[in-house]
Amino acid sequence: MPLLSVKNLSHTYPNGYQALHDVSFEVEAGEFLVIIGLSGSGKSTLLRCLNRLVEPTEGTILVNGQDVTHVSDASLRSHRSGIGMIFQHFNLIPRHTVLSNVLYGALGTTSTMSSITGRFTDQQRQRALSALEVVGIRDKVENRADALSGGQQQRVAIARALMQQPQLLLADEPVASLDPATSHSVMDYLERINKDLGTTVICNLHFLSLVRRYATRVIALKGGHLVFNGKPEDISDEWFRTIYGEEAMEVDIR
Amino acid sequence: MKTSLAFLLDALLGLCVSSMLLQIIIPELTGLSIAPVIIIPTTILWLAIALLRKASIGLLFVSSKNERPLPNNVRAHMGWIAFCTSIVAGWIVTDISPVEFFSSEGLQGAGRIFGALLTPEFDVLPAALDAMVVTIFTALMATIVAVPLSFLLSFPAARNVMTGGAIERTIYVLLRAVLNIMRSMEPIIWAIIFSVWVGIGPFAGMLALVVHTVASLTKQYSEQIEDVDQGPLEAISATGANRLQVLWFAVVPQCVIPFLSFTIYRWDINVRMATIIGFVGGGGIGTLLTQYQGLAKYNEVGTLVILITLVVWTLDVASARVREALR
Numbered sequence: 001m002p003l004l005s006v007k008n009l010s011h012t013y014p015n016g017y018q019a020l021h022d023v024s025f026e027v028e029a030g031e032f033l034v035i036i037g038l039s040g041s042g043k044s045t046l047l048r049c050l051n052r053l054v055e056p057t058e059g060t061i062l063v064n065g066q067d068v069t070h071v072s073d074a075s076l077r078s079h080r081s082g083i084g085m086i087f088q089h090f091n092l093i094p095r096h097t098v099l100s101n102v103l104y105g106a107l108g109t110t111s112t113m114s115s116i117t118g119r120f121t122d123q124q125r126q127r128a129l130s131a132l133e134v135v136g137i138r139d140k141v142e143n144r145a146d147a148l149s150g151g152q153q154q155r156v157a158i159a160r161a162l163m164q165q166p167q168l169l170l171a172d173e174p175v176a177s178l179d180p181a182t183s184h185s186v187m188d189y190l191e192r193i194n195k196d197l198g199t200t201v202i203c204n205l206h207f208l209s210l211v212r213r214y215a216t217r218v219i220a221l222k223g224g225h226l227v228f229n230g231k232p233e234d235i236s237d238e239w240f241r242t243i244y245g246e247e248a249m250e251v252d253i254r
Numbered sequence: 255m256k257t258s259l260a261f262l263l264d265a266l267l268g269l270c271v272s273s274m275l276l277q278i279i280i281p282e283l284t285g286l287s288i289a290p291v292i293i294i295p296t297t298i299l300w301l302a303i304a305l306l307r308k309a310s311i312g313l314l315f316v317s318s319k320n321e322r323p324l325p326n327n328v329r330a331h332m333g334w335i336a337f338c339t340s341i342v343a344g345w346i347v348t349d350i351s352p353v354e355f356f357s358s359e360g361l362q363g364a365g366r367i368f369g370a371l372l373t374p375e376f377d378v379l380p381a382a383l384d385a386m387v388v389t390i391f392t393a394l395m396a397t398i399v400a401v402p403l404s405f406l407l408s409f410p411a412a413r414n415v416m417t418g419g420a421i422e423r424t425i426y427v428l429l430r431a432v433l434n435i436m437r438s439m440e441p442i443i444w445a446i447i448f449s450v451w452v453g454i455g456p457f458a459g460m461l462a463l464v465v466h467t468v469a470s471l472t473k474q475y476s477e478q479i480e481d482v483d484q485g486p487l488e489a490i491s492a493t494g495a496n497r498l499q500v501l502w503f504a505v506v507p508q509c510v511i512p513f514l515s516f517t518i519y520r521w522d523i524n525v526r527m528a529t530i531i532g533f534v535g536g537g538g539i540g541t542l543l544t545q546y547q548g549l550a551k552y553n554e555v556g557t558l559v560i561l562i563t564l565v566v567w568t569l570d571v572a573s574a575r576v577r578e579a580l581r
Binding site: 048051053077078079080081082083084085087089090091092093094095096104105106107108109112115116157160163164170 | 485486488489490491492493494495496498499502503504507508510
């Protein structure tokens, strides 16, 4: 049974714009799946449908064979807490410490009262510290999150996702606002989490060089349609032009 | 034919406006033989401006009978005429009277009150300081009581929080409407209401300020909530947090500093308002001021005015400093 299976997924925004058309694919546990496509092709919408930050208009999403398309309240929150997510702009809580930000990854499994009064358990604190260890910034625990560099903030965001002990990690353009060197370091951490912890990763990326380096499989969206599903080495020049348009030129980031 | 009709209309209009102006500026002159000497050149001047600018009420009237759209200069002229007419009308309605302003009687009165204000009677100072303390604390208590209320109300009054369907939408609209009505009523009116309700004194003043402060702060707070960065909200929602946790961990941290800043500024405003509210029975320095003013003891009034100015100015500077430091 696949970890995730998406069937005939469509999404239409309230303004009538249809971002996804009948998208179907499956993800096996342990894969590093990369979604490519132009800006506005529906990559972010697709990712957000998976943890229901965006409600699918049609289609079904199965996680471990369980239909999560229409679950609500407690079941929706437990669905979300099993899926970590990181973002292009990191989305940490400014002014709060690195440790607090990582602890917020446990909100889905902590009661409202104890979380609001700041009573996280010692075990949760230990888990937060070891998550920070994984991304190599344990020494920054007491720093304010907004005082860190972009790459460091993204690593804190990864630690926050790890705090959820997720079986699936969604990454929405995780390196799009980072410089090339930092991009590689952040991608390396994602790869290590994928290989060492066995977490399945689904990641939106722009640069094909990064795709070829990190992806175990690639799907491509064009205008909300799934147009490619295969190995990264199978993206020929012809496929490249199909996905990105006739005018496109491949640029490298090393 | 049309052009001459336009001239005629402009001339008549000019005649009306210039005689109105004359009536206002030198009322004694109307009906005297000197009036036409002023009115006729003014009318000619009016006509000349209309002709040179090729933009006049007359032309407007005439061209409106044509199918052609109005030229821009005619439209500009319309605006200009409306502006001038408003000034003239405003002058009449507000009884503006330079004659009284500069009359010897008026100037004597001014001299008397300024003289008294500038030779303050400091015997009243202990009572004034007591009353000032009352005013400052009235404002402080009103702010302190209003802050938690405003904080709680600001969430249901924020559009981006109330997204859960028709019921929440209705609560949002109703709450906004009630707050707008509460804010439209000046605190001085609330003070009159509460001075009947709980009797004249600082408590009535405080209640009046609470109502107005809740309405204003809730609006400011909720606008700040509507303005937060959506990114952290998405991130906290994605961890499986419930709605209350999302508000507390993603929205509140982004709002704390602006909320503090609004609150300090509101206390500053409330001290000023508490003074005014005192005039209608809200207690404190305002009540003391009306008492001495009623007795025409202007030297004492002078002391009170100096004290109020000093306190308001100090608070203004202090709150600006604190708000600056909070950024």
